[in-house]
C-alpha cells in the first residue's frame with residue numbers, strides 16, 4: 001500500500017494544498033468554545049473548517065464567521081454545504097448561498113458542496129447550477145458530499161468549466177466502506193476526500209486495538225484513528241470538537257505515519 005506522508009494534501013487537481021485535518025462543526029453546544037477551538041486549530045496549522053447551512057439552522061456558519069474574524073479570512077479554508085432541495089430552483093440556490101456567505105461574514109467561500117444527492121433532481125442539473133454559483137464568485141471551488149461512484153460519474157460528465165474537487169463522505173477506521181469502490185475511483189480521478197464522522201462520534205476512543213497500536217507510537221486512539229485515514233492518498237479528515245485540548249490531540253495525528261503492517265492490521269477491525 002502507498003502511504004501518503006503529506007500533512008498537506010492536494011485539493012483535487014487545483015494545485016492547492018489543504019491541511020490533512022480540519023475541524024467539523026456539526027452539533028455545536030457552546031459557540032464561544034467552538035470559536036476558541038477553531039482559532040486553536042488554525043494556530044496549529046489545521047486551517048480548514050467544515051460547516052453547512054443546515055447545521056444548527058445556520059448558527060454553525062455564524063460561529064465559523066466569528067472565528068474567521070479572529071484568525072483573518074486568508075488564514076482559513078472554509079467549506080460549506082447547500083441542501084439539495086434548493087436545486088429545484090436556481091434562484092433558491094443563489095439565495096441560500098448568499099445567506100450562508102452573510103452568516104460566514106465572507107464574500108466568497110473556498111469550497112461549496114451539494115450536501116447529498118437526491119433521486120428526483122438530476123446530478124447534471126445540480127452541477128450546472130454549482131458552476132453558476134462559482135461563476136458568480138460565491139466560491140473558489142465546488143464539490144459534492146455523500147456521492148457514490150454512479151453520482152460522481154454523472155457529476156464529472158456534466159461539468160464543463162469546473163472540477164469536483166472534493167467528495168465529503170463518511171469514513172473512519174471503523175467504517176471503511178468507501179475503500180471498496182468510492183476511494184479508488186476518487187484517487188483515479190484526483191478528487192479529495194473529506195472524511196466525516198472520522199471518530200465515529202467518540203467511539204474510536206475506547207477501541208482496544210486502537211489504544212494498543214497507539215501505545216507503540218506514544219499516541220492516543222484518536223490520533224491513530226485520524227492517522228489511519230490521512231495515510232491514504234487524497235484523504236483529509238474533519239473531526240469535530242469544541243474542546244481546545246482535543247484540537248491539540250488532533251494535531252498530534254500529524255507529522256508521523258503508522259507502519260504498513262499496523263495499517264493492514266487496522267483494516268481487519
Ligand SMILES: NC(=O)c1ccc[n+]([C@@H]2O[C@H](COP(=O)([O-])OP(=O)(O)OC[C@H]3O[C@@H](n4cnc5c(N)ncnc54)[C@H](OP(=O)(O)O)[C@@H]3O)[C@@H](O)[C@H]2O)c1
Pocket residue numbers: 023024025026027050051115145146168169195196197198199200201202205222238239240241242243246249
Ligand atoms: N457531509 C455530511 O453529510 C456530514 C455528515 C456528518 C458530519 N459531517 C461533518 O463532519 C464533521 C465530523 O463528523 P461528526 O461530528 O459526525 O463526528 P466525529 O468527528 O466522528 O465526532 C465528533 C464527536 O466526538 C466527540 N469527540 C471529539 N474528540 C473526542 C475525544 N478525543 N474523545 C471523546 N469524544 C470526542 C465530539 O465532542 P466534543 O465536541 O465535546 O469534543 C463530538 O461529539 C461534522 O462536525 C460535520 O462538519 C458531514
